[in-house]
């Protein structure tokens with residue numbers, strides 16, 4: 001990818017993981033919602049993804065998009081996800097097509113499929129010996145309105161691929177935490193995404209050739225109930241981390257590299 005890559009939501013946690021890992025690998029165009037505290041080392045602008053003008057300005061001259069901006073709260077109310085997540089994402093796709101962007105990587109979420117975690121399946125499905133897997137071919141099954149907004153983003157991507165040929169990769173991100181997996185939280189350990197695996201899967205999504213994809217963005221956790229086979233096969237994802245290698249905050253086993 002020689003053209004600049006637009007990263008929305010650049011000031012957030014996922015944006016930080018991506019920039020820490022891939023800072024020097026791309027020419028970045030960063031989009032912040034409010035002015036950053038420190039002057040970034042990359043081109044940037046401040047804007048709102050629900051503003052057509054801001055989005056058009058952000059998209060100018062870019063070849064690919066990683067769209068992270070939105071309300072990330074599982075408990076977010078409808079008004080907020082409608083504006084920030086659904087309307088904002090539609091405006092981003094529309095502008096990407098207008099600009100002739102090649103690839104669009106969308107930050108979807110585990111919450112797009114949260115209702116698969118039924119009382120009958122949990123907590124066993126979060127444990128290493130359980131064989132239950134979601135692989136990205138299942139229909140969305142959100143457990144909250146935030147999840148509905150992420151499933152809607154995936155469907156918008158389907159439309160913009162089918163009607164306009166925009167390559168779209170939806171990454172259903174698990175639970176990103178810095179340094180070590182969540183402590184005393186089996187679900188979080190099952191879907192942990194380390195910072196370096198987060199940067200790597202987004203790098204893969206910028207480099208690989210695909211049409212329309214839905215993959216799970218988690219580390220190679222023993223506890224996983226999301227398959228990472230599709231991400232490996234289509235994107236060449238090769239995660240280095242596993243929540244089982246940690247005892248609380250401490251790493252107790254080395255990655256199998």
Ligand SMILES: NC(=O)C1=CN([C@@H]2O[C@H](COP(=O)(O)OP(=O)(O)OC[C@H]3O[C@@H](n4cnc5c(N)ncnc54)[C@H](O)[C@@H]3O)[C@@H](O)[C@H]2O)C=CC1
Nearest residue numbers: 009012013014033048049068069070072107109173175176
């Ligand atoms: N952190 C995680 O574990 C997961 C995150 N995600 C998704 O990844 C994306 C990034 O999440 P985080 O970095 O954790 O959240 P965050 O809250 O740290 O970052 C989101 C960024 O988007 C910006 N933003 C919000 N509304 C905006 C708007 N209307 N226009 C422009 N910018 C706007 C915020 O100012 C913020 O900097 C979100 O879409 C979230 O739903 C999905 C699954 C898990």
Ligand SMILES: O=C1O[C@H](COP(=O)(O)O)[C@@H](O)[C@H](O)[C@H]1O
Nearest residue numbers: 072073074109110111174175188
């Ligand atoms: O989509 C998201 O998922 C993660 C994990 O969900 P949780 O309910 O187990 O915390 C969440 O932390 C993050 O805020 C959200 O954007």
